[in-house]
Amino acid sequence: MLTRIITGIVGIALAAVIIQTGGAFFAGAALLLAWLAWLEYVRVFAERGMGLTLVTGLLGIGLIWYAGWQQQTDWLLAAVTLSVCVVLMESVLRRSAVSIMDALASAAGILYIGFPFAYMVMLRQTAPETLLMTPVGSFDFGCAMIWILFIGTWSSDTFAYFTGSALGRHKLCPSISPNKTVEGFLGSLVGTTAAVAALGMFFDLPVREMAVLGFILALLATIGDLVESVAKRYAGVKDSGNIIPGHGGVWDRFDSILFTAPLVYYFVKFVGIVLK
Known part of the structure; x- marks a missing residue:
């Protein structure tokens, strides 16, 4: 640990x-x-x-x-x-x-x-000329969205883990990932929605749109994790690698990001929050 x-x-x-x-x-x-x-x-x-x-x-x-x-x-x-x-x-x-x-x-x-x-x-x-003012200084828009991508994805995993550990009773996908629970998944949805909405306030971005992004992000982060779990179960391996001590491989650490990165990119592109 x-x-x-x-x-x-x-x-x-x-x-x-x-x-x-x-x-x-x-x-x-x-x-x-x-x-x-x-x-x-x-x-x-x-x-x-x-x-x-x-x-x-x-x-x-x-x-x-x-x-x-x-x-x-x-x-x-x-x-x-x-x-x-x-x-x-x-x-x-x-x-x-x-x-x-x-x-x-x-x-x-x-x-x-x-x-x-x-x-x-x-x-x-994206939009490097657009600066977002925060209590700790300015961030260009693309930098802020990368932070939202990573913090939102990490939040999904964190809220799922702690909620599942404390309240988990019902298995989400026992044949794929035995440790995931329905309660943990619900905790992830609520926690990630709140976390990304809070990041919206921090970066002075529209909070409603950020809350929607957080909700969808939690869904796709969970799916991304389960997709890698299916592949590893098919191959009969525990981790994709051991390059990161205590965390497994790069694929293990970025399995959710592989689903949430396209989401955030297209959310920015089609919702147009950079213009608000």
Whole structure:
């Protein structure tokens, strides 16, 4: 437990530096994390004897990241199309090593991991000219939304854990994640809604919209966690990796973010809160 706490404190401090710095530093960190998550994804499915397209996946995720870094949605679509086509071609050209199921799992993984980290990079660069004044200083809009993304996602996990530990009686998905409870899930919904609404007040953003974002964020964070749990149960592994002492792998730590990052990006894009 001590190792987990120390690692968590160091991780939060490092995340704060990366988020506040932004720019190429933030984008580079996102690419590194995406690649590490992909390596773990490949390793997990290898436990079931699957031979995913390791190198093509690294290149595909890199292309998706670069398109996001350049804020080019046309390039993003081109990167995805190219990556999927090459992966499927490998099932023909390297059929002794890459089966069609390996290719399909690879294509799914490239999208599953590549898109969210690209969305994070694009979100961090959103409306850099818009400054939000807070009691502790000013934040550019993209920086504030990244904080909302991460604090909201962390809040979902935290409220679910403590509410479930104190009040949990009914299992949520016992065949997938035996420790999750309905009470913990409800605690996550209420707590995350309140936490993101409070962040809206802190950043002087519309509180009603932030409360809606918090509610949906808690839903998708839970689903993201369960999706990784399904994959790990399928492969028969406890953690996706051990790169983070006491916390497992990068995929373990970002499983919910993989679902909430696209949510926050499109919420900003379509709800238009930057203009309020």
